[in-house]
Amino acid sequence: xxxSTRIGRIEIIAICDxxxxxxxxxxxxxxVPIEAWEPYRESSLTEDGLYPRNYGVFVLRSDDxxxxxxxxxxxxxxxxxxxxxxxxxxxxxxxxxxPSDVECVINTHIHPDHVGWNIVDGKPTFSRARYSLSRVDxxxxxxxADIAGHVRDNAVPLEDLGVLDLVEDDQELLIGxxxxxxxxxxxxxxxxxxxxxxxxxxxxxxxxxxPAQFQEPGWSFRADIDKERAIASRKMLIExxxxxxxxxxxxxxxxxxxxxxxxxLDGKRYWRVRTD
Numbered sequence: 001x002x003x004s005t006r007i008g009r010i011e012i013i014a015i016c017d018x019x020x021x022x023x024x025x026x027x028x029x030x031x032v033p034i035e036a037w038e039p040y041r042e043s044s045l046t047e048d049g050l051y052p053r054n055y056g057v058f059v060l061r062s063d064d065x066x067x068x069x070x071x072x073x074x075x076x077x078x079x080x081x082x083x084x085x086x087x088x089x090x091x092x093x094x095x096x097x098x099p100s101d102v103e104c105v106i107n108t109h110i111h112p113d114h115v116g117w118n119i120v121d122g123k124p125t126f127s128r129a130r131y132s133l134s135r136v137d138x139x140x141x142x143x144x145a146d147i148a149g150h151v152r153d154n155a156v157p158l159e160d161l162g163v164l165d166l167v168e169d170d171q172e173l174l175i176g177x178x179x180x181x182x183x184x185x186x187x188x189x190x191x192x193x194x195x196x197x198x199x200x201x202x203x204x205x206x207x208x209x210x211p212a213q214f215q216e217p218g219w220s221f222r223a224d225i226d227k228e229r230a231i232a233s234r235k236m237l238i239e240x241x242x243x244x245x246x247x248x249x250x251x252x253x254x255x256x257x258x259x260x261x262x263x264x265l266d267g268k269r270y271w272r273v274r275t276d
């Protein structure tokens with residue numbers, strides 16, 4: 001099973017910040033009855049019938065840049081109150097990436113498990129990087145009367161430090177890397193398209209949480225803010241991934257198999273892990 005793959009000149013590397021214990025599937029998907037998971041036990045659950053979890057991020061590396069998509073749960077208050085100790089920095093070092101190597105940090109959306117390592121002790125973890133956030137997500141989260149802790153600690157300081165770039169949908173961030181609007185999980189959620197050398201991939205953010213959703217795109221994750229828009233985004237992304245034969249990288253799928261393809265056989269959609 002591949003923990004990295006290459007799209008033309010751009011290498012995509014799966015990195016794990018933290019793997020929490022598995023949970024009953026009704027916890028992340030409260031609207032899905034337990035019996036509905038039965039056809040997807042092998043692809044989507046553990047041997048004990050639990051939902052496997054992963055707080056994953058992705059490194060993008062080419063001759064032109066080193067970037068990271070999302071920064072995991074991090075070491076801050078949200079992590080500690082959940083008994084979490086993120087391993088992002090040491091796992092980056094294991095593939096030869098130091099924080100100072102990263103030139104661009106791309107946050108798919110502003111949820112605690114995607115912005116956790118943005119800021120540590122009031123300073124950018126990735127000291128040389130520009131940080132990209134969806135303008136729509138930024139306006140949603142910072143416009144609230146009571147700003148959430150993870151927004152206050154891991155997003156707002158980016159503006160004060162002068163390292164924040166607010167970006168739109170379908171905007172080029174780096175050579176061969178651009179945003180794809182996939183709203184619903186949050187109002188400004190963005191997936192990331194990678195195109196190089198005639199090949200293409202998409203980093204899904206939280207459009208997808210389990211392989212069961214390839215066949216059941218109407219299954220909504222508990223944190224989806226607008227379920228109808230999230231479902232529409234998921235259907236669009238699945239159809240595009242199949243039609244365009246996109247390599248798919250999904251940070252919440254199992255760490256040892258979260259880069260692959262969605263394939264359609266006999267009218268059903270399956271997850272095929274990349275082995276290169």
